[in-house]
Amino acid sequence: MTVPSETTTNAEPRFRFRLSWGVALLIVSFTVVCGGLAALATMALPTEYTATQTLIVIPGEALTANDVDTLVSSLDAVLGSDDFYSRLIEAAGSDLTVESLRASSKTERVPNTGVVDLRVTTGDQDAAIALVQAAEPTLGVMLESELDQEAQFDPLSYINFGGILVSQEPKPVELNAMIGAGLGFVAAIALVALYQYLRPVLRTPEDAEEVFELPVLASLPPIGAHDVDWNAHDAVFGVLRAISTSGWEEPIRRLVVVGPDHDEARAEFVMALGATIANNGVPAVLIDADLENASLSRALELAERDGLSECLAGSAKISEVLVDFKNGTAPAAVEPIIGGQEERLKFLPAGVLRDEGMSGMKNELTQVLADLAAKRVLVIDAPSIPGPVPSASMISTADALLVVATESSTLLRKADVTSRALQAVSRKPSAVVLLESKELRIRSGRNDEAPSKS
Template sequence: MELSDYIRILRKNWVIIVVLTMLGLGAAAGYSLTRTPTYEASSTVFVSTQTGGSAAELQQGSSFTQQRINTYVGVATKPIVLNTVIADLDLGITASRLADQVGVSAPLNSTLIDIRVEDTDPVRAADISNAIAASLASVVPSLEPESADGMSPVLLTRVEDAQPALSPASPNIPLNLALGALVGLASGIGLAVLRTVLDNRVRTPRDAEQITEAPSLGAIAYDAKAKDRPLIVHADPLSPRAESFRALRTNLQFLDMGGRSSFVVTSSIPSEGKSTTTINLAIALADAGKKVALIDTDLRRPKVAEYLGIEGGAGLTDVLIGRVRVGDVMLPWGGRSLFVLPAGKIPPNPSELLGSKQMATLLGALERDFDVVLCDAPPLLPVTDAAILGRATSGAILIVAAGRTTRHQLQGASDALTTVGAKLAGFVMSMVPTRGPDSYYNGYGYGYGYGYTEYSQDTAKGKAKRGRSRRAPIASLPTTDLRDLNLDPGNTAEPRDDR
């Protein structure tokens, strides 16, 4: 992952990170405020030996106390020391409970013993610490064997008395708040990374490139009003979304398809925008002066005739079974060099018709007479129609809905084309967010800044109405060869009208 990926993760999950950080901070604050403040007091005892004044004796005594110092530390929390303290101060607790409040330690290479006591009362904490120091100073000499003169060889002297603390030692509110915020922040970042790792949806062109190993041909911005104006290139040609189709048109012209120019436009699953992408791309190509043939090869759920507002009762299926000539059902549209062949009636055997010799002959004839042939096909995963057409055409253009198509679905669609030997010309990201961490459509702001004006709904409807055509004279087709094309009816399957 690159730095930009980590930044995108943080931007995308910033709400979760902030919420968990605040929860950690709140939990730490709640814990700190509900704890009873405790105060700490500390006293120090010096351990020495009662020996002669020679240097050798002093050295020997120092070594003896350092060896015994850890033993005295352990004795400080035993009942033999604490029971006296409990009785003197009338604490009313057991020695084991008092030992939980006491911490005794000895600094390294020294003969000092530090006695720390925690209590909810600062004065009582100081009194207990001093009392333990005094009790230890009297108990330890009695435990050591007496010397020849009847004296204990060990002497404990209290060198620092405990004083009542002015502020509580616990809870440490600033430290607890810092730790709570840190734990919450780490949890938020961890959850954000986990969500990203477990997210198997294709969100960026780089994700699609890694799966398909095909180039990105363009990105179509998400438009909340896409259902109201599907033909955006015709209805609102100055919009940023229309500009994205013109960019797709430009990129398509740079593809090297071996001299051929027929493409099947498909997707992995339904509702990824393949039909609207195909139609808008066809309009954009026609606006650039290209002679375009748009064929609705979705013989299961045809949409082209509905979107373009043309008669779709007769079309491709009728041509393939030899019922009509292609010139009789192929209609010009929008006053452009765009000709549309609707799907016609829905047949019982779509895959067989699309894989027939008649379909291959039709595609060959259209490639000769048009600059570009676009076939709107069904999704790849539910049915095999698009894979069959992908082999018959020069290549397939795969529509990938950003944030909707999963990696597994895209891999399955790519494999479906590879299995039949079809070439994947490239992919187009659709429904790309224009804002937020997953935004990719950089041309969005450019369109507005360069004089974009919103067309009124009436204007758009008027343009769409003028673009519709019910039937065109046969002479308006590009060549007489196409008009006279009448395929041999080798497939006798009767279409049915079950729409």
């Protein structure tokens, strides 16, 4: 029987938007940063000044209604022409273009009157004043030309009402900060949702129970975590006790640890399992059966030593390659759990000829494990599922299976493949341990037989 591969399993990613405290803090931080950057960018903008002048066009004598209409329409024609702005620029000696002056100025005329308000806003206060000052003579020349200097409009006079007013434009710091924060919040939510959609991972014990269809015995920090108040030895002992009190058949001589991934946290957890068993007076052997990664062997700095691969290939005996745990260099996180009981804990490295050992995983592994299990409890670090190393025979000979996954790291796609593989090759009692960064939560559960998908 072969283990399903990731490429041949139709595992649909389960997308759920998860808003953990860490993600929420990230979104809030991104929102605040965007708002702050928008405020700083607004404050860095150059200061702008607005010069305002009110002109009153007064004809030389009383006008009829038709004459008023003619004057008003002529004013509108002059004020709306590009020629007016071009002459303003020339008269004021400005380097603005007609388009930029139109965009930065505003002319308003009181309906049915010759009262005109002209506002010019630029970053140069003197330039704004010069442009406004040039409005009266420019308007006079162009308006008289527009009216063809008819007698009833002669002479036209212009009153500069109230002089030129200059004000500094306020910068919309608060408004832009709110807009920046709002855009940042929306962008952060969208990016988090996109990331979670493209890379759906296990995030909670409930996710693990659903995808593996197995009870979660424990959800605990990595063995080496120092940022939480917990005792690693008691935590691992709690996992072992949960196994023994969950209705599983005893004695358990072969405890196989499987999972979708191999990482440092899982390697330390497997070593902690073996060390805790030895600490309770039971001789144990840690077996690095992951011939692809050899994570345990690398962690103990024994990756270049003969081991399981040579036994499977028939070039070495168990007695020749089995080493005392103390001969390796255990990670600092596991040292406190060992507690001076190294003589009760042996280690079987993955070996050097791992490619050759893979061919013996199907036929020779059962006998190798039988010889060891007669004297000691075996804690076997199995290959990753899915993966290139044959693991069906190892799983089928296990007395119990522990599926180890990592919160916010194990992909749902891989977890689903692992679940399907375990159901295909094993009916042994199984449960999940989820490594996370939160307080230990030991759960009790019962799993007398492997669950089946409905």
